[in-house]
Amino acid sequence: MRRQYAGEVGLIGHMPAPASLRVVENVGGAVLRRHKVHLLLDKLGERLAFERTGVRLFDALMAKLEAQGSWDRGPTLEELAQFRADEAHHFALLQDVLINLGADPTAVTPSADLAGVELAGIVQVVSDPRTTLPQALHAHLVAELVDSASWEQLVGLADDFGEAALAHKLREPLAQELRHRDTVTTWLKRHAALVVEGTLKYSA
Template identity: 50%
Template sequence: MSKKTIADVGMNRTGIKTSPIDSKDVIQEAARATPSSPGDGQGILEVRKQYAREAGDGLGSVPPPSSLKGMAKTAVDMLKGGKPTVFIDKLGERLAFERTGVRLYEGALSKLDVFGSWEGGPSRELLTKILDDELSHFALLVEALEKLGADPTAMTPSADLTAVISMGVPAAISDARTNLRQCMQALLVAELTDNASWELLIDLARGLGHDALADRFQLALDAEAEHLLLVKSWLAAGVSTEARAPMESAPVVPAP
Protein backbone atom coordinates (compact mmCIF):
# COMPACT_ATOMS: atom_id res chain seq x y z
CA MET A 1 0.00 0.00 0.00
CA SER A 2 1.24 3.46 -0.87
CA LYS A 3 2.56 5.48 2.05
CA LYS A 4 0.09 8.18 1.04
CA THR A 5 -2.76 6.02 2.30
CA ILE A 6 -1.41 5.97 5.87
CA ALA A 7 -2.26 8.67 8.44
CA ASP A 8 1.29 9.05 9.77
CA VAL A 9 2.70 11.66 12.09
CA GLY A 10 4.17 14.52 10.10
CA MET A 11 5.09 18.19 10.15
CA ASN A 12 1.56 19.37 10.85
CA ARG A 13 1.78 22.93 12.17
CA THR A 14 -1.93 23.74 12.29
CA GLY A 15 -2.31 23.17 16.05
CA ILE A 16 -1.55 25.93 18.53
CA LYS A 17 0.63 23.66 20.68
CA THR A 18 3.34 23.49 17.99
CA SER A 19 4.47 26.97 19.10
CA PRO A 20 3.64 27.46 22.80
CA ILE A 21 5.60 30.71 23.22
CA ASP A 22 4.14 32.45 20.18
CA SER A 23 0.65 31.11 20.88
CA LYS A 24 0.71 32.60 24.37
CA ASP A 25 1.45 36.01 22.88
CA VAL A 26 -1.29 35.59 20.28
CA ILE A 27 -3.86 34.71 22.95
CA GLN A 28 -2.87 37.69 25.10
CA GLU A 29 -3.10 40.10 22.17
CA ALA A 30 -6.49 38.69 21.13
CA ALA A 31 -7.78 39.24 24.68
CA ARG A 32 -6.59 42.86 24.63
CA ALA A 33 -7.87 43.67 21.16
CA THR A 34 -11.13 45.51 20.58
CA PRO A 35 -13.71 44.26 18.08
CA SER A 36 -13.30 45.54 14.53
CA SER A 37 -16.95 46.63 14.51
CA PRO A 38 -19.63 47.24 17.14
CA GLY A 39 -22.45 44.86 17.94
CA ASP A 40 -22.81 41.12 17.49
CA GLY A 41 -24.04 38.71 14.82
CA GLN A 42 -27.47 40.34 14.65
CA GLY A 43 -26.33 42.73 11.92
CA ILE A 44 -25.38 40.03 9.43
CA LEU A 45 -28.55 38.12 10.35
CA GLU A 46 -30.65 41.11 9.32
CA VAL A 47 -28.75 41.39 6.04
CA ARG A 48 -29.41 37.73 5.28
CA LYS A 49 -33.10 38.21 6.01
CA GLN A 50 -33.21 41.12 3.59
CA TYR A 51 -31.47 39.09 0.88
CA ALA A 52 -33.99 36.27 1.41
CA ARG A 53 -36.91 38.70 1.00
CA GLU A 54 -35.43 40.06 -2.24
CA ALA A 55 -34.49 36.68 -3.74
CA GLY A 56 -37.57 36.64 -5.99
CA ASP A 57 -37.94 33.26 -7.68
CA GLY A 58 -35.39 31.58 -5.43
CA LEU A 59 -33.53 28.74 -7.11
CA GLY A 60 -35.61 28.93 -10.28
CA SER A 61 -38.59 27.06 -11.62
CA VAL A 62 -39.68 23.90 -13.39
CA PRO A 63 -39.96 24.52 -17.15
CA PRO A 64 -43.32 23.95 -18.87
CA PRO A 65 -43.93 20.66 -20.70
CA SER A 66 -42.06 20.45 -23.99
CA SER A 67 -44.71 18.45 -25.85
CA LEU A 68 -48.46 18.39 -26.38
CA LYS A 69 -48.58 14.99 -24.69
CA GLY A 70 -46.78 16.41 -21.70
CA MET A 71 -49.17 19.37 -21.54
CA ALA A 72 -52.14 16.99 -21.61
CA LYS A 73 -50.63 14.85 -18.87
CA THR A 74 -49.98 17.93 -16.73
CA ALA A 75 -53.53 19.13 -17.24
CA VAL A 76 -54.95 15.76 -16.16
CA ASP A 77 -52.80 15.68 -13.04
CA MET A 78 -53.85 19.22 -12.15
CA LEU A 79 -57.52 18.32 -12.55
CA LYS A 80 -56.93 15.48 -10.08
CA GLY A 81 -55.67 18.01 -7.58
CA GLY A 82 -52.01 17.09 -7.99
CA LYS A 83 -49.02 19.33 -8.62
CA PRO A 84 -46.97 17.51 -11.27
CA THR A 85 -44.20 20.09 -11.18
CA VAL A 86 -43.10 18.77 -7.76
CA PHE A 87 -42.60 15.28 -9.18
CA ILE A 88 -40.72 16.63 -12.21
CA ASP A 89 -38.56 18.73 -9.90
CA LYS A 90 -37.55 15.70 -7.81
CA LEU A 91 -36.97 13.59 -10.93
CA GLY A 92 -34.63 16.32 -12.16
CA GLU A 93 -32.82 16.20 -8.83
CA ARG A 94 -32.21 12.46 -9.02
CA LEU A 95 -31.17 12.76 -12.66
CA ALA A 96 -28.49 15.31 -11.79
CA PHE A 97 -27.29 13.25 -8.83
CA GLU A 98 -27.01 10.02 -10.83
CA ARG A 99 -25.08 11.81 -13.57
CA THR A 100 -22.67 13.06 -10.93
CA GLY A 101 -22.50 9.54 -9.48
CA VAL A 102 -21.02 8.28 -12.74
CA ARG A 103 -18.27 10.90 -12.47
CA LEU A 104 -17.61 10.03 -8.83
CA TYR A 105 -16.95 6.37 -9.61
CA GLU A 106 -14.81 7.31 -12.60
CA GLY A 107 -12.74 9.30 -10.12
CA ALA A 108 -12.59 6.36 -7.72
CA LEU A 109 -11.33 4.11 -10.51
CA SER A 110 -8.52 6.57 -11.24
CA LYS A 111 -7.51 6.49 -7.56
CA LEU A 112 -7.53 2.68 -7.69
CA ASP A 113 -5.07 2.83 -10.60
CA VAL A 114 -2.71 5.03 -8.56
CA PHE A 115 -2.97 3.59 -5.04
CA GLY A 116 -4.33 0.09 -5.49
CA SER A 117 -6.78 -1.45 -3.04
CA TRP A 118 -6.44 -3.24 0.32
CA GLU A 119 -7.73 -6.42 1.91
CA GLY A 120 -11.49 -6.12 1.93
CA GLY A 121 -11.31 -3.02 -0.29
CA PRO A 122 -12.89 -2.20 -3.66
CA SER A 123 -12.06 -4.05 -6.84
CA ARG A 124 -12.10 -2.66 -10.36
CA GLU A 125 -14.91 -5.05 -11.23
CA LEU A 126 -17.23 -3.85 -8.45
CA LEU A 127 -16.42 -0.16 -8.89
CA THR A 128 -17.19 -0.52 -12.59
CA LYS A 129 -20.46 -2.32 -11.82
CA ILE A 130 -21.57 0.53 -9.55
CA LEU A 131 -20.61 3.06 -12.23
CA ASP A 132 -22.72 1.14 -14.76
CA ASP A 133 -25.63 1.04 -12.30
CA GLU A 134 -25.47 4.81 -11.84
CA LEU A 135 -25.47 5.26 -15.61
CA SER A 136 -28.50 2.98 -16.00
CA HIS A 137 -30.35 4.92 -13.28
CA PHE A 138 -29.57 8.11 -15.17
CA ALA A 139 -31.09 6.59 -18.32
CA LEU A 140 -34.17 5.48 -16.35
CA LEU A 141 -34.76 9.02 -15.12
CA VAL A 142 -34.28 10.49 -18.59
CA GLU A 143 -36.93 8.08 -19.86
CA ALA A 144 -39.31 8.93 -16.99
CA LEU A 145 -39.02 12.66 -17.58
CA GLU A 146 -39.54 12.32 -21.32
CA LYS A 147 -42.66 10.19 -20.79
CA LEU A 148 -44.05 12.96 -18.61
CA GLY A 149 -43.35 15.47 -21.37
CA ALA A 150 -40.56 17.14 -19.39
CA ASP A 151 -37.12 18.21 -20.60
CA PRO A 152 -34.42 16.05 -18.95
CA THR A 153 -31.74 18.59 -19.82
CA ALA A 154 -33.36 21.32 -17.70
CA MET A 155 -31.88 22.26 -14.32
CA THR A 156 -34.77 22.08 -11.86
CA PRO A 157 -34.68 23.90 -8.50
CA SER A 158 -34.04 20.70 -6.52
CA ALA A 159 -31.31 19.67 -8.96
CA ASP A 160 -29.67 23.04 -8.41
CA LEU A 161 -29.97 22.70 -4.64
CA THR A 162 -28.57 19.19 -4.44
CA ALA A 163 -25.62 20.19 -6.62
CA VAL A 164 -24.73 22.96 -4.18
CA ILE A 165 -25.24 20.74 -1.13
CA SER A 166 -23.06 17.93 -2.45
CA MET A 167 -20.33 19.91 -4.24
CA GLY A 168 -17.76 18.85 -1.64
CA VAL A 169 -17.97 15.18 -2.70
CA PRO A 170 -16.65 15.53 -6.29
CA ALA A 171 -14.15 18.11 -5.04
CA ALA A 172 -12.77 15.60 -2.53
CA ILE A 173 -12.51 12.81 -5.08
CA SER A 174 -10.87 14.96 -7.75
CA ASP A 175 -8.37 16.41 -5.25
CA ALA A 176 -4.91 15.11 -6.19
CA ARG A 177 -4.00 14.82 -2.49
CA THR A 178 -6.74 12.31 -1.59
CA ASN A 179 -6.26 8.56 -1.79
CA LEU A 180 -8.70 5.74 -2.51
CA ARG A 181 -9.66 5.21 1.15
CA GLN A 182 -10.47 8.90 1.50
CA CYS A 183 -12.55 8.64 -1.67
CA MET A 184 -14.58 5.91 0.00
CA GLN A 185 -15.39 8.36 2.79
CA ALA A 186 -16.65 10.86 0.20
CA LEU A 187 -18.63 8.14 -1.61
CA LEU A 188 -20.30 7.16 1.66
CA VAL A 189 -21.79 10.66 1.88
CA ALA A 190 -23.09 10.35 -1.68
CA GLU A 191 -24.54 6.87 -1.19
CA LEU A 192 -26.33 7.78 2.04
CA THR A 193 -27.96 10.72 0.26
CA ASP A 194 -28.73 8.61 -2.80
CA ASN A 195 -30.56 5.93 -0.81
CA ALA A 196 -32.66 8.40 1.18
CA SER A 197 -33.54 10.38 -1.95
CA TRP A 198 -34.66 7.31 -3.92
CA GLU A 199 -36.90 6.37 -0.98
CA LEU A 200 -38.49 9.82 -1.07
CA LEU A 201 -38.97 9.66 -4.85
CA ILE A 202 -40.63 6.24 -4.64
CA ASP A 203 -43.07 7.44 -1.98
CA LEU A 204 -43.85 10.53 -4.06
CA ALA A 205 -44.41 8.47 -7.22
CA ARG A 206 -46.81 6.10 -5.48
CA GLY A 207 -48.65 8.98 -3.85
CA LEU A 208 -49.22 10.55 -7.28
CA GLY A 209 -50.37 7.28 -8.84
CA HIS A 210 -47.22 6.50 -10.84
CA ASP A 211 -47.03 2.92 -9.58
CA ALA A 212 -45.27 1.51 -12.63
CA LEU A 213 -42.51 4.09 -12.29
CA ALA A 214 -42.33 3.49 -8.54
CA ASP A 215 -41.73 -0.22 -9.16
CA ARG A 216 -38.84 0.57 -11.47
CA PHE A 217 -37.47 3.10 -9.00
CA GLN A 218 -37.57 0.40 -6.32
CA LEU A 219 -35.18 -1.69 -8.39
CA ALA A 220 -32.85 1.30 -8.53
CA LEU A 221 -33.10 1.70 -4.76
CA ASP A 222 -32.29 -2.00 -4.28
CA ALA A 223 -29.10 -1.48 -6.29
CA GLU A 224 -28.25 1.68 -4.36
CA ALA A 225 -28.70 -0.16 -1.06
CA GLU A 226 -26.12 -2.67 -2.28
CA HIS A 227 -23.77 0.17 -3.23
CA LEU A 228 -24.09 1.62 0.25
CA LEU A 229 -23.24 -1.68 1.93
CA LEU A 230 -20.20 -2.13 -0.30
CA VAL A 231 -18.84 1.37 0.27
CA LYS A 232 -19.34 1.07 4.04
CA SER A 233 -17.52 -2.26 4.13
CA TRP A 234 -14.66 -0.97 1.94
CA LEU A 235 -14.21 2.10 4.09
CA ALA A 236 -14.28 0.08 7.32
CA ALA A 237 -11.68 -2.33 5.96
CA GLY A 238 -9.51 0.56 4.76
CA VAL A 239 -9.57 2.37 8.09
CA SER A 240 -8.82 -0.89 9.92
CA THR A 241 -5.91 -1.59 7.58
CA GLU A 242 -4.46 1.87 8.20
CA ALA A 243 -4.86 1.52 11.96
CA ARG A 244 -2.89 -1.76 11.98
CA ALA A 245 -0.07 -0.48 9.76
CA PRO A 246 3.28 0.23 11.46
CA MET A 247 3.85 3.87 12.36
CA GLU A 248 6.55 5.65 10.39
CA SER A 249 9.22 7.53 12.30
CA ALA A 250 7.99 10.93 13.33
CA PRO A 251 10.11 13.94 12.31
CA VAL A 252 12.06 15.67 15.04
CA VAL A 253 10.52 19.02 15.93
CA PRO A 254 13.06 21.55 17.30
CA ALA A 255 12.33 22.74 20.82
CA PRO A 256 10.95 26.30 20.93
Protein backbone atom coordinates in the same frame (compact mmCIF):
# COMPACT_ATOMS: atom_id res chain seq x y z
CA MET B 1 -27.76 40.65 7.01
CA ARG B 2 -28.42 36.99 6.06
CA ARG B 3 -31.81 37.16 7.75
CA GLN B 4 -32.69 40.28 5.79
CA TYR B 5 -31.61 38.76 2.46
CA ALA B 6 -33.42 35.48 3.13
CA GLY B 7 -36.64 37.40 3.61
CA GLU B 8 -36.23 39.61 0.58
CA VAL B 9 -34.80 37.74 -2.37
CA GLY B 10 -36.64 35.44 -4.75
CA LEU B 11 -36.29 31.76 -5.55
CA ILE B 12 -33.34 29.82 -6.96
CA GLY B 13 -35.28 29.17 -10.15
CA HIS B 14 -38.59 28.04 -11.57
CA MET B 15 -39.84 24.88 -13.11
CA PRO B 16 -39.47 24.98 -16.90
CA ALA B 17 -42.49 25.76 -19.10
CA PRO B 18 -45.85 24.37 -17.94
CA ALA B 19 -45.94 20.63 -17.64
CA SER B 20 -47.54 19.26 -20.77
CA LEU B 21 -51.02 17.84 -20.64
CA ARG B 22 -49.52 14.42 -21.11
CA VAL B 23 -47.83 14.75 -17.73
CA VAL B 24 -51.08 15.65 -16.03
CA GLU B 25 -52.90 12.77 -17.71
CA ASN B 26 -50.12 10.28 -17.10
CA VAL B 27 -49.69 10.90 -13.42
CA GLY B 28 -52.18 8.67 -11.69
CA GLY B 29 -54.68 9.13 -14.48
CA ALA B 30 -56.07 12.01 -12.45
CA VAL B 31 -55.91 15.69 -13.17
CA LEU B 32 -53.35 16.90 -10.71
CA ARG B 33 -52.80 20.46 -9.85
CA ARG B 34 -49.72 21.82 -11.56
CA HIS B 35 -47.66 22.26 -8.39
CA LYS B 36 -48.05 18.58 -7.60
CA VAL B 37 -46.78 17.63 -11.05
CA HIS B 38 -43.96 20.09 -10.61
CA LEU B 39 -42.91 18.43 -7.37
CA LEU B 40 -42.58 15.06 -9.10
CA LEU B 41 -40.79 16.49 -12.16
CA ASP B 42 -38.47 18.62 -10.00
CA LYS B 43 -37.46 15.57 -7.96
CA LEU B 44 -37.01 13.40 -11.07
CA GLY B 45 -34.80 16.18 -12.51
CA GLU B 46 -32.85 16.28 -9.26
CA ARG B 47 -32.07 12.55 -9.38
CA LEU B 48 -31.18 12.79 -13.07
CA ALA B 49 -28.57 15.46 -12.30
CA PHE B 50 -27.30 13.45 -9.33
CA GLU B 51 -26.90 10.21 -11.29
CA ARG B 52 -24.97 12.01 -14.01
CA THR B 53 -22.49 13.24 -11.40
CA GLY B 54 -22.56 9.78 -9.80
CA VAL B 55 -21.04 8.35 -12.97
CA ARG B 56 -18.27 10.97 -12.85
CA LEU B 57 -17.59 10.26 -9.18
CA PHE B 58 -17.03 6.58 -9.98
CA ASP B 59 -14.77 7.54 -12.90
CA ALA B 60 -12.61 9.50 -10.45
CA LEU B 61 -12.68 6.69 -7.85
CA MET B 62 -11.59 4.14 -10.46
CA ALA B 63 -8.65 6.32 -11.52
CA LYS B 64 -7.65 6.71 -7.88
CA LEU B 65 -7.86 2.98 -7.23
CA GLU B 66 -5.74 2.26 -10.30
CA ALA B 67 -3.10 4.71 -9.09
CA GLN B 68 -3.09 3.83 -5.38
CA GLY B 69 -4.37 0.25 -5.17
CA SER B 70 -6.93 -1.08 -2.66
CA TRP B 71 -6.83 -3.19 0.52
CA ASP B 72 -7.97 -6.65 1.56
CA ARG B 73 -11.76 -6.75 1.05
CA GLY B 74 -11.63 -3.14 -0.09
CA PRO B 75 -13.09 -1.96 -3.40
CA THR B 76 -12.08 -3.69 -6.63
CA LEU B 77 -12.03 -2.09 -10.06
CA GLU B 78 -14.79 -4.47 -11.15
CA GLU B 79 -17.06 -3.44 -8.28
CA LEU B 80 -16.51 0.26 -8.96
CA ALA B 81 -17.17 -0.32 -12.67
CA GLN B 82 -20.40 -2.17 -11.78
CA PHE B 83 -21.58 0.67 -9.53
CA ARG B 84 -20.66 3.16 -12.24
CA ALA B 85 -22.78 1.17 -14.69
CA ASP B 86 -25.67 1.22 -12.16
CA GLU B 87 -25.50 5.04 -11.99
CA ALA B 88 -25.43 5.31 -15.80
CA HIS B 89 -28.40 2.93 -15.98
CA HIS B 90 -30.33 5.05 -13.43
CA PHE B 91 -29.57 8.16 -15.48
CA ALA B 92 -30.95 6.55 -18.65
CA LEU B 93 -34.00 5.23 -16.81
CA LEU B 94 -34.84 8.70 -15.45
CA GLN B 95 -34.40 10.16 -18.90
CA ASP B 96 -36.96 7.64 -20.24
CA VAL B 97 -39.36 8.30 -17.36
CA LEU B 98 -39.26 12.06 -17.99
CA ILE B 99 -39.74 11.65 -21.74
CA ASN B 100 -42.68 9.28 -21.14
CA LEU B 101 -44.23 11.87 -18.83
CA GLY B 102 -43.93 14.44 -21.61
CA ALA B 103 -41.22 16.42 -19.79
CA ASP B 104 -37.88 17.66 -21.10
CA PRO B 105 -35.02 15.64 -19.55
CA THR B 106 -32.47 18.30 -20.58
CA ALA B 107 -34.18 20.97 -18.46
CA VAL B 108 -32.29 21.87 -15.29
CA THR B 109 -34.99 22.02 -12.61
CA PRO B 110 -34.40 24.09 -9.44
CA SER B 111 -33.62 20.97 -7.38
CA ALA B 112 -31.31 19.68 -10.13
CA ASP B 113 -29.47 22.98 -9.95
CA LEU B 114 -29.15 22.68 -6.17
CA ALA B 115 -28.02 19.05 -6.38
CA GLY B 116 -25.11 20.25 -8.53
CA VAL B 117 -24.10 22.77 -5.87
CA GLU B 118 -24.51 20.18 -3.08
CA LEU B 119 -22.30 17.72 -4.92
CA ALA B 120 -19.59 20.24 -5.80
CA GLY B 121 -17.59 19.66 -2.60
CA ILE B 122 -17.78 15.88 -3.00
CA VAL B 123 -16.55 16.09 -6.61
CA GLN B 124 -13.69 18.31 -5.44
CA VAL B 125 -12.56 15.83 -2.76
CA VAL B 126 -12.85 12.77 -5.00
CA SER B 127 -11.09 14.33 -8.00
CA ASP B 128 -8.30 16.00 -6.00
CA PRO B 129 -5.16 13.99 -6.90
CA ARG B 130 -3.81 14.44 -3.35
CA THR B 131 -6.69 12.64 -1.58
CA THR B 132 -6.30 8.98 -0.64
CA LEU B 133 -8.82 6.36 -1.77
CA PRO B 134 -10.35 6.08 1.75
CA GLN B 135 -10.69 9.88 1.92
CA ALA B 136 -12.35 9.93 -1.50
CA LEU B 137 -14.65 7.07 -0.51
CA HIS B 138 -15.67 8.93 2.63
CA ALA B 139 -16.71 11.91 0.50
CA HIS B 140 -18.44 9.54 -1.90
CA LEU B 141 -20.34 8.00 1.02
CA VAL B 142 -22.01 11.40 1.52
CA ALA B 143 -23.30 11.11 -2.05
CA GLU B 144 -24.52 7.52 -1.59
CA LEU B 145 -26.30 8.37 1.69
CA VAL B 146 -28.16 11.24 0.06
CA ASP B 147 -28.78 9.25 -3.11
CA SER B 148 -30.31 6.24 -1.34
CA ALA B 149 -32.47 8.49 0.87
CA SER B 150 -33.60 10.47 -2.17
CA TRP B 151 -34.50 7.39 -4.22
CA GLU B 152 -36.51 6.22 -1.22
CA GLN B 153 -38.32 9.57 -1.21
CA LEU B 154 -38.92 9.37 -4.96
CA VAL B 155 -40.47 5.88 -4.72
CA GLY B 156 -42.71 7.18 -1.91
CA LEU B 157 -43.70 10.16 -4.02
CA ALA B 158 -44.66 7.95 -6.97
CA ASP B 159 -46.70 5.79 -4.58
CA ASP B 160 -48.42 8.86 -3.12
CA PHE B 161 -49.31 9.93 -6.67
CA GLY B 162 -50.95 6.54 -7.23
CA GLU B 163 -48.36 5.80 -9.91
CA ALA B 164 -47.80 2.13 -9.11
CA ALA B 165 -46.01 1.34 -12.38
CA LEU B 166 -43.61 4.25 -11.92
CA ALA B 167 -42.97 3.35 -8.27
CA HIS B 168 -42.24 -0.23 -9.35
CA LYS B 169 -39.76 1.01 -11.97
CA LEU B 170 -37.93 3.13 -9.38
CA ARG B 171 -37.61 0.31 -6.84
CA GLU B 172 -34.73 -1.43 -8.62
CA PRO B 173 -32.50 1.67 -8.60
CA LEU B 174 -33.41 2.17 -4.94
CA ALA B 175 -32.26 -1.37 -4.08
CA GLN B 176 -29.00 -0.79 -5.98
CA GLU B 177 -28.39 2.54 -4.25
CA LEU B 178 -28.89 0.92 -0.84
CA ARG B 179 -26.29 -1.65 -1.87
CA HIS B 180 -23.86 1.10 -2.94
CA ARG B 181 -24.33 2.86 0.41
CA ASP B 182 -23.82 -0.31 2.45
CA THR B 183 -20.85 -1.50 0.38
CA VAL B 184 -18.96 1.81 0.63
CA THR B 185 -19.62 1.78 4.39
CA THR B 186 -18.22 -1.76 4.64
CA TRP B 187 -15.09 -0.85 2.63
CA LEU B 188 -14.36 2.06 4.97
CA LYS B 189 -14.99 -0.02 8.10
CA ARG B 190 -12.64 -2.72 6.79
CA HIS B 191 -9.96 -0.12 6.02
CA ALA B 192 -10.16 1.26 9.57
CA ALA B 193 -10.04 -2.28 11.03
CA LEU B 194 -6.86 -3.07 9.05
CA VAL B 195 -5.23 0.13 10.34
CA VAL B 196 -6.22 -0.73 13.92
CA GLU B 197 -4.77 -4.26 13.69
CA GLY B 198 -1.59 -2.81 12.17
CA THR B 199 -1.88 -4.43 8.72
CA LEU B 200 -2.27 -1.07 6.99
CA LYS B 201 -0.34 2.11 7.47
CA TYR B 202 -2.64 5.09 7.88
CA SER B 203 -1.81 7.88 5.50
CA ALA B 204 -3.72 11.11 5.71
